[in-house]
Amino acid sequence: MARIEIENLTKKFGELAALDNVSISLEKGQIVGLLGPNGSGKTTLIKILNGLLTPTGGSAKINGMEPGVGTKKVVAYLPDRNALPDYMTTDQLMDLYGDFFADFNRQKAEAMVDDLGIDRKQQMKKMSKGTKEKLQLCLVMAREAEVYLLDEPIGGVDPATRDYILKTIISNYNEDAVVIISTHLIADIESVLDDVIFLKNGKVELHKSAEEIREETGESVDQLFREVFKC
Numbered sequence: 384m385a386r387i388e389i390e391n392l393t394k395k396f397g398e399l400a401a402l403d404n405v406s407i408s409l410e411k412g413q414i415v416g417l418l419g420p421n422g423s424g425k426t427t428l429i430k431i432l433n434g435l436l437t438p439t440g441g442s443a444k445i446n447g448m449e450p451g452v453g454t455k456k457v458v459a460y461l462p463d464r465n466a467l468p469d470y471m472t473t474d475q476l477m478d479l480y481g482d483f484f485a486d487f488n489r490q491k492a493e494a495m496v497d498d499l500g501i502d503r504k505q506q507m508k509k510m511s512k513g514t515k516e517k518l519q520l521c522l523v524m525a526r527e528a529e530v531y532l533l534d535e536p537i538g539g540v541d542p543a544t545r546d547y548i549l550k551t552i553i554s555n556y557n558e559d560a561v562v563i564i565s566t567h568l569i570a571d572i573e574s575v576l577d578d579v580i581f582l583k584n585g586k587v588e589l590h591k592s593a594e595e596i597r598e599e600t601g602e603s604v605d606q607l608f609r610e611v612f613k614c
Contacts, residue, residue, distance in 0.1 A: 386409055386410060386411045386445065386446065386529065386530060386560075386561045387407070387408070387409040387432065387443070387444070387445055387530065387561055388408050388409075388442075388443075388444045388447075389405055389406055389407040389408070389428075389441070389442070389443045389444075390406050390441055390442050390443075391404050391405075391406055391440065391441035391442070392404070392405040392406070392428075392431065392438055392440070392441035392442065392443055393405075393438060393439045393440035393441050394424075394427050394431060394436060394438055394439050394585075395439045400585050401424050401427040401585050402424045402427055402428060402431075402438075402585045403424075403584070403585040403586050404441070404586070405424075405428065405441070405582075405585070405586065405587055406441075406587070407580060407587065407590060409561050409563075409578070410561070411529070411559045411560060411561055412558055412559060412560070412561075413561055413562070413577045413578050414552070414553070414556075414562045414564065414575050414576055414577050414578070415561065415562065415563045415564070415576070415577065415578040415579070415580060416564055416566070416569065416572060416573075416576040416578070416579045416580065416593075416604070417429070417563050417564065417565040417566075417580050417582065418565075418566065418567070418569055418579060418580065418581050418582070418604075418608055419567070419581060419582035419583055419588075419612070420567060420583075420612055421567070422584075423582040423583055423584065423585065424582045424584075424585040424586075425534070425565040425582055426463060426534055426565065427585075428565075428582070429460075429532045429534050429563065429565055431443050431450065432445065432450055432458070432530070432532055432563075433450060433458060433460045433532055434450035434451050434454065434455065445457065445458060445529075445530055446529065454530075456484075456485065456486070457486075457528055457529040457530060458528060458529070458530045458531075458532060459484075459523045459524070459526040459528035459530070459531045459532070460523070460531075460532045460534075461519060461520060461523045461531075461532065461533045461534060461536055462534055463534040463535040463538065463565075465507075465515055465516075465519065467479075467507060467519065467522075468507070469506065469507040469508035470506055470507070470508060471506065471507055472503065472504050472505060472506050472507070473496055473501055473502065473503040473504070473505060473507075473518060474503045474504065476507065476518070476522060477489060477492050477493070477496075477503075477522070480492070480522050480525070480526075484526055486526045486527040486528055487522075487525055487526050488525050488526070488527060489525070491524075491525040491555060492521055492522060492525035495521040495524065495525065495551060495555070496518065496521050499514075499517050499521070499547070501514060501517060501518055501521070513540045513541065513544060516536075516538075516540055517540070517544065517547075517548070520533075520536055520548055520551065520552075521551070524551055524552060524555040524556065525555070527557050528556075528557060528560055529557065529559065529560050529561070530560060530561050530562075530563070531552075531556055531560060531561070531562040531563065532563050532565075533552070533562065533563065533564045533565065534565045535565060535566055536548055536552070536564060536566070537549070537566060537568055537571055537572065538566070538568070542571075545568075545571050549571070549572060549574075549575050552564070552575065553575055564576075569604055569605040569608050570603075570605040573593065573603060573604045573605055576593045576604065577592060577593060578590070578591070578592055578593065579591055579592070579593050579596060579604055581608065581611055581612075583611070583612065588611060589607075589611070
């Protein structure tokens with residue numbers, strides 16, 4: 384059974400179709416790039432998979448279940464904006480994750496936090512934007528989840544930190560999981576991708592393995608993306 388099965392998924396906001404008849408099947412053990420410009424439907428799709436939005440039509444299933452209480456136990460979600468209580472310290476946030484998620488690996492989280500030099504006693508509101516993003520990623524990747532939904536995980540950080548974040552994703556995710564990375568910074572993540580989905584105006588423009596793209600077109604994923612989405 385596919386880890387994620389999306390069939391004829393549509394999501395409308397008024398007259399606007401953010402997602403239009405999207406069908407995607409993803410197996411376990413893959414890192415998938417969900418790629419497209421702003422407004423292409425990436426965040427809407429991730430929010431539906433996380434149970435934050437309900438479809439207008441069609442279906443999305445994780446391990447055969449519609450997103451909801453049952454899937455929260457197996458889905459680790461990194462939103463594109465900070466959603467954590469900013470009065471809490473790093474230690475308190477690790478406590479919080481440990482209370483909420485049975486699959487949270489505290490030892491792994493502490494190792495990542497210490498590796499990045501994040502102060503365990505500092506409140507989140509006193510951290511820089513980049514440090515907040517790093518901390519959120521540490522908390523999410525310390526879960527032994529079956530699906531990781533990462534919305535723009537490298538959007539606001541410097542190139543050196545991007546490299547660390549990608550290394551963190553590769554070395555810490557459960558190998559039976561699906562990792563979906565939503566981004567428009569393709570060149571930075573291309574080396575870690577197994578599968579690629581191009582979303583354009585709420586539709587799937589392309590869904591292939593990264594290797595197939597390079598073999599069939601002689602181009603990198605980034606080069607093909609620039610061609611497909613050129614203004």
